[in-house]
Amino acid sequence: MTETEKFDIAIEGGTVLTMSAKMEIIEDAAIGIRGSLIALVDGNRRIPAHKTIDATGHLVLPGLINTHTHLPMVCFRGLADDLPLMDWLNGHIFPMEARFVNKEMVYESAILAMAEMILSGTTTFCDGYFFENRIAEAAKACGVRAVVSQGFADFATPDNPRFDKMMSAGIRFVERWQTSAPMITPAFFCHSPYTCSPQTLVKVKAAAREAGILYLTHLLENKDETDTIVKRYGRKPVRHLLDLGVLDHQTIAVHCNWLNPEDIAVFADLGVSVSHNPVSSMKLAAGVAPVPQMLEKAIRVGLGTDGSASNNALDMFREMDASAKLHKVMSLDPTVMNAPSVLKMATSGGARLLGMENLIGSIEAGKLADIIIMDMNQPHLTPLYNPYSHLVYAARGADVKTSIINGKIVMENRRLLTIDLENAMNNVNRIATHISREHPSTMR
Amino acid sequence: MTETEKFDIAIEGGTVLTMSAKMEIIEDAAIGIRGSLIALVDGNRRIPAHKTIDATGHLVLPGLINTHTHLPMVCFRGLADDLPLMDWLNGHIFPMEARFVNKEMVYESAILAMAEMILSGTTTFCDGYFFENRIAEAAKACGVRAVVSQGFADFATPDNPRFDKMMSAGIRFVERWQTSAPMITPAFFCHSPYTCSPQTLVKVKAAAREAGILYLTHLLENKDETDTIVKRYGRKPVRHLLDLGVLDHQTIAVHCNWLNPEDIAVFADLGVSVSHNPVSSMKLAAGVAPVPQMLEKAIRVGLGTDGSASNNALDMFREMDASAKLHKVMSLDPTVMNAPSVLKMATSGGARLLGMENLIGSIEAGKLADIIIMDMNQPHLTPLYNPYSHLVYAARGADVKTSIINGKIVMENRRLLTIDLENAMNNVNRIATHISREHPSTMR
Numbered sequence: 022m023t024e025t026e027k028f029d030i031a032i033e034g035g036t037v038l039t040m041s042a043k044m045e046i047i048e049d050a051a052i053g054i055r056g057s058l059i060a061l062v063d064g065n066r067r068i069p070a071h072k073t074i075d076a077t078g079h080l081v082l083p084g085l086i087n088t089h090t091h092l093p094m095v096c097f098r099g100l101a102d103d104l105p106l107m108d109w110l111n112g113h114i115f116p117m118e119a120r121f122v123n124k125e126m127v128y129e130s131a132i133l134a135m136a137e138m139i140l141s142g143t144t145t146f147c148d149g150y151f152f153e154n155r156i157a158e159a160a161k162a163c164g165v166r167a168v169v170s171q172g173f174a175d176f177a178t179p180d181n182p183r184f185d186k187m188m189s190a191g192i193r194f195v196e197r198w199q200t201s202a203p204m205i206t207p208a209f210f211c212h213s214p215y216t217c218s219p220q221t222l223v224k225v226k227a228a229a230r231e232a233g234i235l236y237l238t239h240l241l242e243n244k245d246e247t248d249t250i251v252k253r254y255g256r257k258p259v260r261h262l263l264d265l266g267v268l269d270h271q272t273i274a275v276h277c278n279w280l281n282p283e284d285i286a287v288f289a290d291l292g293v294s295v296s297h298n299p300v301s302s303m304k305l306a307a308g309v310a311p312v313p314q315m316l317e318k319a320i321r322v323g324l325g326t327d328g329s330a331s332n333n334a335l336d337m338f339r340e341m342d343a344s345a346k347l348h349k350v351m352s353l354d355p356t357v358m359n360a361p362s363v364l365k366m367a368t369s370g371g372a373r374l375l376g377m378e379n380l381i382g383s384i385e386a387g388k389l390a391d392i393i394i395m396d397m398n399q400p401h402l403t404p405l406y407n408p409y410s411h412l413v414y415a416a417r418g419a420d421v422k423t424s425i426i427n428g429k430i431v432m433e434n435r436r437l438l439t440i441d442l443e444n445a446m447n448n449v450n451r452i453a454t455h456i457s458r459e460h461p462s463t464m465r
Numbered sequence: 466m467t468e469t470e471k472f473d474i475a476i477e478g479g480t481v482l483t484m485s486a487k488m489e490i491i492e493d494a495a496i497g498i499r500g501s502l503i504a505l506v507d508g509n510r511r512i513p514a515h516k517t518i519d520a521t522g523h524l525v526l527p528g529l530i531n532t533h534t535h536l537p538m539v540c541f542r543g544l545a546d547d548l549p550l551m552d553w554l555n556g557h558i559f560p561m562e563a564r565f566v567n568k569e570m571v572y573e574s575a576i577l578a579m580a581e582m583i584l585s586g587t588t589t590f591c592d593g594y595f596f597e598n599r600i601a602e603a604a605k606a607c608g609v610r611a612v613v614s615q616g617f618a619d620f621a622t623p624d625n626p627r628f629d630k631m632m633s634a635g636i637r638f639v640e641r642w643q644t645s646a647p648m649i650t651p652a653f654f655c656h657s658p659y660t661c662s663p664q665t666l667v668k669v670k671a672a673a674r675e676a677g678i679l680y681l682t683h684l685l686e687n688k689d690e691t692d693t694i695v696k697r698y699g700r701k702p703v704r705h706l707l708d709l710g711v712l713d714h715q716t717i718a719v720h721c722n723w724l725n726p727e728d729i730a731v732f733a734d735l736g737v738s739v740s741h742n743p744v745s746s747m748k749l750a751a752g753v754a755p756v757p758q759m760l761e762k763a764i765r766v767g768l769g770t771d772g773s774a775s776n777n778a779l780d781m782f783r784e785m786d787a788s789a790k791l792h793k794v795m796s797l798d799p800t801v802m803n804a805p806s807v808l809k810m811a812t813s814g815g816a817r818l819l820g821m822e823n824l825i826g827s828i829e830a831g832k833l834a835d836i837i838i839m840d841m842n843q844p845h846l847t848p849l850y851n852p853y854s855h856l857v858y859a860a861r862g863a864d865v866k867t868s869i870i871n872g873k874i875v876m877e878n879r880r881l882l883t884i885d886l887e888n889a890m891n892n893v894n895r896i897a898t899h900i901s902r903e904h905p906s907t908m909r
Contacts, residue, residue, distance in 0.1 A: 095847070099854035103803035137844040244797065303790035304858065306799040333858040334845055339786075346747035346787070347794075353688065355750040359547035400581040401778055401862075403539070403890045404897030406904075410543035414748065414777040418845075419863040446847045453848030460850075 028053035028060060028070040029428065035076025035394065037062065038408055040083050040368045040383040044361060046408070050081065054390040057203075057428040062386055072430075074423060078398050080408050082364075083383050084144025084391040084426065085337040086371025089237075089275050089296040089325030091150045092134035092159075093127045096452055097330040100460060106243065106305055113460070114330060121456055122179040127152040129448040131159035134335055136440045139165065141336040141418025144391040144426045145371070145381060147273075147296070147325070149210035149237060151180040157198050157205045164431050164439045166391060168375055169198065170210035170237050173225050175218050188224065195232045204427055206375070208235035211267075213242075214258050215249050219265055226267040235271055235376065237296075238262075241284075242276035242307045259284040268293050273374060275325070277315075278308030285311065285318055294321035294374045297366070299343040300334075301327030313348055313357045323374035324367045336418040341367050345413050360409035390428040393421050472497035472504060472514040473872065479520025479838065481506065482852055484527050484812045484827040488805060490852070494525065498834040501647075501872040506830055516874075518867060522842050524852050526808075527827050528588025528835040528870065529781040530815025533681075533719050533740040533769030535594045536578035536603075537571045540896055541774040544904060550687065550749055557904070558774060565900055566623040571596040573892040575603035578779055580884045583609065585780040585862025588835040588870045589815070589825060591717075591740070591769070593654035593681060595624040601642055601649045608875050608883045610835060612819055613642065614654035614681050617669050619662050632668065639676045648871055650819070652679035657686075658702050659693050663709055670711040679715055679820065681740075682706075685728075686720035686751050703728040712737050717818060719769070721759075722752030729755065729762055738765035738818045741810070743787040744778075745771030757792055757801045767818035768811045780862040785811050789857050804853035834872040837865050 030053075037050040039062065051068045053061035061068065101113035127150065138146060147168040148156050160167035171191045172178065181187045191209060198207040209229045211217045217225075217238075229236040241247070241258055250258045259280070262268050270292030277295045280288070288295065297310050315322050324340045326332050332339075341363045348358045372382025381391050395416065402411050402420065424432040431439050474497075481494040483506065495512045497505035505512065538558075545557035571594065582590060592600050593614040604611035615635045616622065625631045635653060642651040653673045655661045661669075666682075673680040685691070685702055694702045703724070706712050714736030721739045724732070732739065741754050759766050768784045770776050776783075785807045792802045816826025825835050839860065846855050846864065868876040875883050 098848065098850075099859060100850045102851070102854045102858065103800055105798075105800060109799070133844055133847060140844060300790065303794040304799065306793040306797050306801075308797065309794060329859075333854065336845065336861075342783075343787075343790070346744065347791075349750040350747040350753060350791075353750045353752065354549075355553070355748065356547055356549060357750075398890070400577055400584060400886060400890060401780065403577060404542065404894050404900075406542075406544045406897070406901060407546070410546045410777065414546065415543060415773075417780075417861055417863065419861065442844060446842070446844060450848050453850070456848075457850060 026069065028055055028068055029072065030054040030425070030430070031068045031070030031073045032076050032081055032392065032394065033067060033073060035079040035081040036408060037384055038080060038082045038364070039385060040365065041385050052081065052384065052392070054425070054428050057389055059384060059386055059388050059390045062384055074394065076394050079422065080395045080397055080412070081384070082393055082395070082412070083368045083381065084393050084424065085142045085367045086323060086375070086382065087138065087143045087146040087325055087335070087337055088273070088323035088371050088374050089298055089327055090146055090148050090335060091328035092148050092156060093122065093130035093150050094328030094330040095134045095137070096121065096126060096130045096449060096456060098333050100330065100456065106307070117456060117460060118179065120459065121452065122151055124152050124155050126452055128155040128159050129445070129452060131156045132163065132440060133445040133449045134329070135159060135163040135165050136437055136442050136445050137335045139424055139432050139437060140421065140435070141338060142393045142421040142424065143335070143337050144393065144424060145375070147375060151178050154194060154197070157202070160205060161202050162439070164426055164429050166204045166381070166426055168206045168208050168235065170208040170235070172210045172212060173221060174212040174216045175221055176216065188228065192228060195234060199232070208237060210237040213239040214261055215246060222262070222267050223265050229271065235273060236267065237273045237275060240274040240277055241279040242302065244279055244308060247279060259287055263287055271376070276302060276307065276310065278302055278310045280311055280315070282314070285314055285320065288315070288320050289318040294323070296323050296325045296374065297344065298325045298327040298340070299347050300339055301331040303343065303347065305331050309347060309351050312344070313352065316362070321370065321373045322366055323371035337367055338416055338418045341413045360413040363413045364409055390425055392425045394423040395420050396422040470513065472499055472512055473516065474498040474869070474874070475512045475514030475517045476520050476525055476836065476838065477511060477517060479523045479525040480852060481828055482524060482526045482808070483829060484809065485829050496525065496828065496836065498869070498872050501833055503828060503830055503832050503834045506828055518838065520838050523866065524839045524841055524856070525828070526837055526839070526856070527812045527825065528837050528868065529586045529811045530767060530819070530826065531582065531587045531590040531769055531779065531781055532717070532767035532815050532818050533742055533771060534590055534592050534779060535772030536592050536600060537566065537574040537594050538772030538774040539578045539581070540565065540570060540574045540893060540900060542777045544774065544900065550751070561900060561904060562623065564903065565896065566595055568596050568599050570896055572599040572603050573889070573896060575600045576607065576884060577889040577893045578773070579603065579607040579609050580881055580886050580889050581779045583868055583876050583881060584865065584879070585782060586837045586865040586868065587779070587781050588837065588868060589819070591819060595622050598638060598641070601646070604649060605646050606883070608870055608873050610648045610825070610870055612650045612652050612679065614652040614679070616654045616656060617665060618656040618660045619665055620660065632672065636672060639678060643676070652681060654681045657683040658705055659690060666706070666711050667709050673715065679717060680711065681717045681719060684718040684721055685723040686746065688723055688752060691723060703731055707731055715820070720746060720751065720754065722746055722754045724755055726758070729758055729764065732759070732764050733762040738767070740767050740769045740818065741788065742769045742771040743791050744783055745775040747787065747791065749775050753791060753795050756788070757796065760806070765814065765817045766810055767815035781811055782860055782862045785857045804857040807857045808853055834869055836869045838867040839864050840866040
C-alpha cells in the first residue's frame with residue numbers, strides 16, 4: 022500500500038445514517054474522504070488516512086441544510102418579541118434595519134450566525150438579505166456551503182436606495198459568485214408578492230432564468246396576505262404568481278402557511294418547492310403550513326430556521342423537532358411526519374430543494390463531504406434504540422461534536438476551526454450596544 | 466467581620482431574575498446562602514462566604530419545576546414512536562412495562578433521569594409511577610427535590626398485583642416519606658377516570674385529604690376520553706370528578722387538552738390546578754390544552770415534561786419554548802404566552818401548583834436555595850437584549866452551568882456532583898439491552 026492510496030480523512034467506527042434513497046444504515050462504518058469528496062463508504066473495515074476520526078459510539082450523518090434564513094438578523098435576536106406582527110415589523114425590526122444594516126453589520130452578524138449554525142450541525146444554508154455579497158464573503162471565510170440570494174423589493178433597501186440599481190447590481194452579484202467560489206451559489210429573492218410589483222416579480226424571474234439560478238419569494242406566511250393580494254390584483258397569491266409565469270421547478274416559495282389544496286395542486290404540477298419554517302411561524306403566530314399534504318403530492322419540502330429575530334435560534338434540530346410535533350398535534354395523528362421523513366427534509370430533502378441533490382444531502386461515494394458526527398453517549402440520549410427517533414425528538418444542536426464541510430473539518434470536538442468565536446461575539450456585541458442605545462425596550 | 470458571619474455559598478456578579486411577585490431583576494447581584502436557605506439577595510455588593518461562585522455575565526434564576534413526569538420511562542425513550550396511541554400503549558409500552566418494570570429498573574432509570582434533569586436546570590420534579598418508594602430513594606440520593614406520587618389504578622400494577630394492597634401500601638408510603646426526608650413530599654396519583662372506578666377515585670382522595678397531601682390524575686389527555694366516560698357514567702369527565710367530590714385546591718389535573726369553558730369555570734371555582742405538558746401532547750397528537758384561557762381565569766398552571774417515552778426529553782427549556790410557540794400559533798396571536806409568563810409557569814407557577822409557593826419558585830431571602838446559573842456568553846445567546854426572551858426562545862438545557870438544590874451544589878460547571886453519570890448510563894444501557902432483545906423493532 023503506497024502513500025498515494027491514503028485518504029485525506031477517514032471516519033471510522035460510527036453508525037452512518039446515509040440518508041440515501043434506500044436509507045441504508047451502516048454500522049461500524051468507514052468513510053474515506055479525498056479532497057472535497059466522499060470517496061468511499063463501507064462497513065466493517067479500517068482504511069488508511071492522513072487523519073482518522075474515531076466515531077465509535079457516534080452517529081454519522083449528512084450535514085443539515087437550512088433552506089431559509091436571514092443571517093444578519095442575529096443582531097436583532099430577542100430585541101422585540103411577543104408583539105403583534107405589524108408592530109414587531111414596523112415598530113421595531115424595519116426601523117432598526119433602516120438604521121443599522123450596513124456592510125459591516127451584515128458581515129459580522131453572518132460570521133456569528135455561521136458559528137451558531139456549525140455548532141448545531143448545519144453545513145449548507147440558503148440566505149436572503151441585503152448586502153448579500155458580504156454574506157457570500159463571510160461564508161467563504163468560514164468554509165460553509167451557501168446559497169446566497171440577493172433581495173429585491175419595490176422600496177429603498179439599505180443596499181440599494183434606487184430600484185433601477187437593484188437589477189444591475191443583482192446581475193453583477195450573480196456573475197461574481199457563479200464563477201469565483203465553488204461553495205457559493207448565487208440566487209435571487211423577491212421579498213413577496215405584496216412588496217414586489219408584478220413587473221418586479223417578472224423581471225427578476227426573467228433574469229434568474231437567464232442566469233439559470235434559483236428564484237425565491239416569501240409566500241402566504243400570514244392569513245391576511247390573500248386579502249391584500251386579492252384586493253390589489255383581483256386574484257389569490259398563487260394564482261397571481263402563476264399568471265405572472267414565475268412559478269417553476271427553480272422557484273422556492275418560503276413559508277406557505279396558507280396554501281390551499283388548489284395551490285398545492287399547482288405547485289405539484291409545476292414542480293415549485295417549499296421552505297417550511299415551523300419555529301418562526303409558530304412564534305410569529307403566522308400559521309401552520311400543510312406539509313403532510315404537500316409531501317403526499319411529492320412537492321419538495323425543506324426545513325429552514327428563518328432569521329433569528331423571529332425564531333430565535335438557528336438550530337435545525339429545533340426545526341426538526343417542532344416540525345414533527347406540530348403536524349402531529351394539528352392533525353391529531355401521531356403517525357404523520359415520522360422521524361425518518363423529518364430527517365430527510367433536513368438533509369436530502371433540503372438538497373433537492375436547492376437543486377443540489379447530486380452533490381449533497383446524503384453520505385454516498387461521489388458526493389461532497391458535508392458530514393456531521395454526533396456524540397450519543399449522553400444522558401438525554403440514553404438508551405439508544407432508534408437513531409432517527411433520537412435525532413428528531415431528543416438530540417439538540419449542542420450534541421454535534423465534529424463537522425466537515427467540503428472535505429474540510431470546520432469543527433472538531435466542538436471547537437470551531439474556521440471562526441474566532443470570541444472575536445465574532447465581541448463584534449456583534451459592539452453593534453448591539455449601539456442598537457440598544459436607540460431601542461427603548463432593551464435592558465442594556 | 467467574624468468568621469461566623471460568613472455565608473456558606475455566595476453567588477456574585479450575575480443578573481438575577483428573582484421571579485418574585487414583582488418580577489425584580491437585580492444586576493450585579495449578591496446571593497448569600499446559609500444551610501438550605503437563601504439568606505440574602507442584594508445588588509452591587511460583595512459578601513463573605515466559604516464558597517463564592519462568580520456569576521459575572523451569567524443569568525441566575527430559580528431552578529425549574531417539572532410538575533409531571535414518569536422518570537423510569539427513560540428506559541423506553543425512543544423505543545416506539547410515530548404510532549397510533551393505542552398501538553403505542555397496548556402494543557409497546559404496556560407489554561414492556563409489564564415485563565421490565567421492577568424495583569431495580571425504577572431506581573436506576575430514575576437516577577439517569579435525574580442526571581438529565583439537573584443537567585437541564587430542573588431542581589424539583591413531581592413524579593407518578595410504580596415502586597414510587599424507589600423514586601423517592603433515588604431523589605434523596607441525588608439531592609433533588611421531589612413530589613413522589615404513588616400510583617393507583619383498577620388493574621394489577623407491577624408493584625401491586627392486588628388492589629386491596631394498593632391502599633395500605635400507599636398509606637405506608639405516605640407515612641414513611643412525610644417524616645423521613647425534608648426534600649421528599651409524598652402524594653397520590655389516580656391514573657385516570659377511565660382506569661380508576663368511582664370507588665377508587667373517591668377512596669384515594671379521602672386518604673389524600675386525611676394525610677393532607679396532593680392528589681393527581683391524568684385528565685382529558687385525548688379527545689375520545691369524553692365519549693368513554695359519558696358512555697360509562699352518563700356525564701362528562703370533569704362533571705364526573707366534580708360529582709364524586711374529588712376536585713379541590715389539592716387536586717392537580719394533568720394534561721387537560723380537551724377542557725371546555727364550562728370545565729375551566731369549575732376548575733377556577735374550586736381551585737383545581739393543571740399540569741401542562743405541551744411537548745408530549747404534541748408528539749402523541751393528543752391535543753392542545755387551552756392554557757391562555759386557564760391563566761385568564763387565574764387557574765394555577767405548571768409545566769411538565771411527561772415521561773420520556775412520549776417526549777422524548779426531560780428538558781424544561783423545551784417545554785417553555787414549545788408552550789409559548791404552540792399557543793401563539795394555535796390562537797394566531799403572537800402576544801399570548803409571552804416570555805415572562807412562560808418562565809413564571811416553569812418556576813413560581815410550578816411552585817404554586819405543588820403548594821410550595823412559600824418555599825421555592827423564586828429567589829428571595831427566606832426561601833429554599835434552589836438556584837440555577839446560566840452561561841449567556843455563547844453564540845446562540847448573543848447579543849442579549851432581554852433575558853426572559855433568551856431563556857424561553859433561545860436557551861437550551863445545555864446552557865445551565867451550575868445548579869444548587871436546597872443549598873447544596875449538585876452541578877458545577879456542568880459536572881454532576883451527586884451522580885456517577887457513567888455508572889448511571891451503564892446501568893440503564895444494561896436494562897435496555899434486555900428490553901431490545903424482546904422488542905422486535907429496535908436496531909440493537
